[in-house]
Amino acid sequence: MFGRIDHIGVAVEDLDAAIALYETSFAMELVHRETVESQGVEAILLDVGDGHVELLRPLGPDTAVGKFIARSGPGLHHVAYAVDDVDATLTSLSAAGIRLIDAEPRVGIRDSRVAFLHPRSTGGVLTEIVEPAKGH
Ligand code: CO
Numbered sequence: 001m002f003g004r005i006d007h008i009g010v011a012v013e014d015l016d017a018a019i020a021l022y023e024t025s026f027a028m029e030l031v032h033r034e035t036v037e038s039q040g041v042e043a044i045l046l047d048v049g050d051g052h053v054e055l056l057r058p059l060g061p062d063t064a065v066g067k068f069i070a071r072s073g074p075g076l077h078h079v080a081y082a083v084d085d086v087d088a089t090l091t092s093l094s095a096a097g098i099r100l101i102d103a104e105p106r107v108g109i110r111d112s113r114v115a116f117l118h119p120r121s122t123g124g125v126l127t128e129i130v131e132p133a134k135g136h
Helices: 014-027 064-072 088-097
Strands: 004-011 029-036 041-046 051-058 075-082 115-117 126-131
Touching: 004 029, 004 064, 004 126, 014 029, 014 041, 051 064, 064 075, 088 115, 088 126
Parallel strands: 004 051, 075 126
Antiparallel strands: 004 075, 029 041, 041 051, 115 126
């Protein structure tokens, strides 16, 4: 069902400090930067092997990531698995009894199509499935 880990999402307060850590100290290449209004974040993608690290800076305190940081502090936020067909995967997961945050996929970073699964049905791990846009 899941092809590979596409990325891990990390909630950050200080984006410049986080970029310095990942780009400079960890020598990962920063490959994309985008404001995703629908998710209330400024997102940075860095390459690591075939996968990515996604740094997420909330656009405000009332966003999902803003609330996460207020509750838990900055840190690991979600894991994202790559799938070939996000619609079919959502249908399968729903049929298997997995609780969905997104009943329908939405547009994610770099024109991917994404959906989140509820951590209450995934052992406490906020889980994203992502169908990357062609070429990514
Ligand atoms: Co993500």
